[in-house]
Structures are given as structure tokens and as C-alpha cells.
Amino acid sequence: MRSYLEATARERLQRLLDPGSFQEFLPPSSRVVSPHLGQLNAPVAFDDGVAVGRALLAGRPVFVAAQEGGFMGGAVGEVHGAKLVGMLRRAINEQPDAVLLLLETGGVRLHEANAGLIAVSEVMRAVLDVRAAGIPVIAVIGGSNGCFGGMGIVARCTNAIVMSEEARLAMSGPEVIETASGVEEFDARDRALVWRTTGGKHRYLLGDCQALVADSVAAFRAAALDQVDRATAVPLTLDALEQEQALLTARLDRFGHVREPMELWRALGMDHPEALPLLEADAFVEHVAAVRLGAR
Amino acid sequence: MEHLTYIFQGGTRALPRQSDVVGVVGSGNLEVLIETAPLAGACTVDIATAAVGFGAIWHAVMADFHARWQLRDTRIAINDMGATPAVVSLRLDQAVETMLEERA
Numbered sequence: 001m002r003s004y005l006e007a008t009a010r011e012r013l014q015r016l017l018d019p020g021s022f023q024e025f026l027p028p029s030s031r032v033v034s035p036h037l038g039q040l041n042a043p044v045a046f047d048d049g050v051a052v053g054r055a056l057l058a059g060r061p062v063f064v065a066a067q068e069g070g071f072m073g074g075a076v077g078e079v080h081g082a083k084l085v086g087m088l089r090r091a092i093n094e095q096p097d098a099v100l101l102l103l104e105t106g107g108v109r110l111h112e113a114n115a116g117l118i119a120v121s122e123v124m125r126a127v128l129d130v131r132a133a134g135i136p137v138i139a140v141i142g143g144s145n146g147c148f149g150g151m152g153i154v155a156r157c158t159n160a161i162v163m164s165e166e167a168r169l170a171m172s173g174p175e176v177i178e179t180a181s182g183v184e185e186f187d188a189r190d191r192a193l194v195w196r197t198t199g200g201k202h203r204y205l206l207g208d209c210q211a212l213v214a215d216s217v218a219a220f221r222a223a224a225l226d227q228v229d230r231a232t233a234v235p236l237t238l239d240a241l242e243q244e245q246a247l248l249t250a251r252l253d254r255f256g257h258v259r260e261p262m263e264l265w266r267a268l269g270m271d272h273p274e275a276l277p278l279l280e281a282d283a284f285v286e287h288v289a290a291v292r293l294g295a296r
Numbered sequence: 297m298e299h300l301t302y303i304f305q306g307g308t309r310a311l312p313r314q315s316d317v318v319g320v321v322g323s324g325n326l327e328v329l330i331e332t333a334p335l336a337g338a339c340t341v342d343i344a345t346a347a348v349g350f351g352a353i354w355h356a357v358m359a360d361f362h363a364r365w366q367l368r369d370t371r372i373a374i375n376d377m378g379a380t381p382a383v384v385s386l387r388l389d390q391a392v393e394t395m396l397e398e399r400a
Contacts, residue, residue: 008320028317028329031373041297043346043377045321046329070320 002217004142005166009051009066012102015217016140016224017064021056025090026083034077036112045071048079052087054096058225063091066102069145075109076151081119088126092133098228099130099137101158106173107149120150127157128236136160136231138224141167142215146198148173159231161209162223163200165281169208170198192277196261201276201284205265207247207294214281247294268293300343300351302358307339307368311395318394319387326376326384328391333371345376357381361388 002015013022026032028046037044049071055064065084067074076084084101091099108116127137139155139162141147146168147155155161155169163169172180174188187193196202204212211227213219258264265273269291279287315331341358372391379387 010317027315028327029315029331031329038297043297043321043344043375045327045375046317046373068320070322070325 003215004164004217004220005144005215007217008070009068009102009104012217013051013055013064013066016057016100016102016221017062018056018059022053022064023055024051024053025087026052032079032083034079034112036077036115040111042111048077048083049074050080050083052083054094057098057100057221057228060097060228061094062098062100062228063087063094063096064100064102067104067143067151069104069143072109072111073145074103074105074143074151075107076105076116076120076123077109077112078115078119080109081116081123084123085119085126088123088130088137091130091135095133096135098231099135100140100224101127101137101155102140103147103151103155104141104143104145105147105149105151106145107151117150120154123154124150124157127154131157131159131236134235136228138162138227138231140220140224141169141200141209142213142220143167146170146173156208160211160227161203162211162213162220162227163203163209164213164215164220165195165200165284166215167200168195168198169200169203174198195277202261204285205268205276205288205292206251207292212281212285219281251293298343298345298348298351300341300345300354302341302343302355304339304341304358304362304367305337307337307362307366307370309366310368311370311392313395316391316394318390321375321377324378324380324383326374326379326387328387329373330391330395331371331373332369335369335371337368339367339370339372341372341374343374343376345374345378347376347378353381354384357384357388361385364389365392367392 033044049068052065137158138160139158142164152171174194177186178188200212203209211223213223255264262273311332317329319327321327
């Protein structure tokens with residue numbers, strides 16, 4: 001079983017997609033690097049931390065992007081964001097069966113300030129344009145940097161999210177919350193707490209992600225393919241958005257007062273919430289099937 | 297940042313593929329972009345490194361690399377974030393071996 005967590009972005013592309021099928025747009029040899037990092041005397045990467053292109057998934061044409069968490073935590077700079085937007089817009093022209101976003105990112109690359117912020121907002125708009133064109137967008141999250149900040153919002157703009165237990169998804173990351181609100185509010189060094197509040201299992205229980213898989217590239221591949229098939233059943237319509245809003249409102253009413261994720265799991269109907277972190281992915285999915293929110 | 301350039305002559309081995317990249321620009325790591333290019337038989341190396349003042353060591357590592365592989369008409373570009381000489385040598389060998397691999 002090959003770990004998805006430990007693979008680089010390019011290794012994930014090689015192993016998750018059909019072998020040899022990935023064709024990159026703007027490969028490293030085209031040397032489209034960040035114009036900002038050089039001014040700050042900081043190292044650049046030839047792909048600006050993201051590989052985008054077209055490929056085959058079980059023989060089906062897909063467009064795909066993979067963020068490299070090892071380069072600046074996968075953070076989105078101007079070029080990085082423009083590559084994502086360009087790939088998404090090209091998808092509308094070429095009509096692949098789906099777009100896969102292999103996300104691993106801390107969000108905006110703060111070195112690039114407003115250019116990075118604008119880039120992330122453009123990615124959100126482009127994701128919604130692709131969905132409006134009838135092409136499903138699937139987010140795949142399983143890297144050690146998680147998926148945070150503006151890119152956490154991008155992930156939630158997709159049709160479906162596939163996560164592993166090790167994956168994390170949120171807006172503000174643990175250190176940001178601790179810095180802003182104090183260590184009494186959130187202790188970023190408490191790894192169990194961090195995963196209870198942002199990890200894949202919590203997200204799956206709350207209905208924030210649609211599939212939870214073991215940390216293997218093969219499991220991610222199978223789940224991504226499954227979501228491509230299901231995703232067309234959840235179109236981007238006002239009705240679907242209102243249903244989602246109703247789900248979120250009900251969730252807030254029901255759990256807004258809860259201070260600790262484990263209490264929330266208990267309130268959902270889990271008799272032994274302390275046992276949930278110890279379950280393997282498949283056993284966990286089976287165990288929580290009756291109580292998880294947002295099943296569809 | 298420091299930028300270093302080295303040119304090695306007299307190589308005999310030409311690489312069969314167009315280009316490839318190995319490694320990631322992370323702490324203690326580097327990326328190596330390796331490409332074939334018409335360079336009148338030369339092998340050129342362009343290095344951008346975050347660790348300033350290690351030119352002599354870079355030269356030694358690159359001279360060893362050239363002695364190992366004897367590449368000709370090859371352009372190598374490196375973005376480095378403080379990798380040790382052993383890691384640099386590893387990535388360079390990985391880059392060449394990737395270029396030599398048969399691919400479907």
C-alpha cells in the first residue's frame with residue numbers, strides 16, 4: 001500500500017492517474033516562476049508549486065492539478081493561482097469528464113500579498129464556472145499540510161471532497177487560531193485536538209467531505225473515480241445551494257454550543273466517541289454510516 | 297540568494313529524453329531541472345541557492361557529478377533551499393537516472 005501522504009505532488013499524479021497519461025501544461029522547463037519571490041531574495045520553484053494538465057482516470061479524460069506541499073506549504077502565489085485558473089478555464093473549452101484538484105496548501109502565499117489573495121478568489125470563481133458548465137470538480141485532500149485558508153473555501157466550492165483520516169480541512173489553521181484567540185481557546189500543539197477539529201474523520205461525520213479513505217494512493221484513486229460518477233447527481237443549482245444552507249443552519253442550531261468535537265460525536269449518537277479515532281478508515285465509515293450528517 | 301554557473305566540457309553521454317524535474321524546493325532539499333540542449337558538447341549547470349558562500353563546495357560536487365556521468369549537450373538548473381552536498385549528489389543522480397529510464 002503506497003502512502004498518499006508521503007508522496008510528492010508529481011508522484012501522486014503518476015500513481016493516481018492512468019500510468020503515463022499525464023500531460024502537463026506549463027511544465028517546469030517553461031520556467032514560469034513567481035515574480036515576487038525573487039524580489040524578496042527567496043528561492044523559486046520552476047512550477048511555482050503546482051502541476052496542472054490533462055490525464056486519464058480509468059480511461060476517462062480528466063483535467064487535474066496537484067499542489068506541492070513541500071514548496072512553501074503549497075501556498076498559492078500569483079503564478080500558482082493563475083495556473084489553476086488557466087487549467088479550469090481550459091477545462092470548460094475541452095469538456096473533460098471531470099476536474100480533480102489534489103489540494104495540499106496553507107492557503108494564500110503571504111509573500112505575494114494581494115496578488116495571492118486575488119489569485120485564490122479567481123480560483124473560486126473558475127471552479128464555480130466549471131461546475132456551471134456541467135463538469136464535476138472533485139477535491140482530493142491527503143497531504144501533511146492539509147487544506148487551509150482560501151483554498152479550504154475552494155475545496156468546499158467543489159462537487160465533492162475525498163479525504164483520509166490524516167488529511168485536514170479548515171479555514172484558519174491551528175496556529176492562526178491560537179495566535180488570534182489565545183492558547184486557552186485553542187492549543188495548536190495538541191495534535192489530537194487539531195485532528196479532532198479539522199481531520200478527515202470529523203469532516204466526514206459533519207458531512208463536510210463525501211468520502212473517507214485509508215492513506216493509500218489506490219484508495220484515493222478508487223474514491224475519486226466513484227465521486228466522478230456520483231458528482232453529476234449534485235448540480236450547481238439554487239435548490240442544491242439552499243439545501244446545503246439548510247443543512248449548515250440546522251447543524252449550527254444543533255451543535256453551535258458544543259465546545260469539544262468528541263461531545264459533538266456523542267450528540268450525534270456515538271456511544272463511545274473516544275473509540276472513533278482508533279478505527280481504520282473502512283471500519284469507521286461503516287460504524288458511523290447511520291449518524292453522519294449530509295449523507296447523499 | 298546566490299547564483300552560480302558552471303560549464304563542463306568533454307562529456308560523452310547524450311541523454312535520450314527532453315527534460316525532467318526531480319526534487320522539491322523545501323528546507324534542506326532542492327529541485328533539479330535537467331534538459332537536453334544543443335550546447336556544442338557542453339554540460340552547463342545554473343544554481344540558485346539560498347545558502348550564500350558555498351561556491352567551492354558546489355564546484356566540487358558538480359565536478360564529481362560530471363566525472364560520474366560525463367554528460368554532453370545537457371542543461372541543468374537547480375533551485376536550492378540549503379540541501380547538503382550528499383542530497384545534491386543524490387538528486388543529480390536521480391535526475392540523470394530518470395532521464396535514462398525507458399518510459400511507455
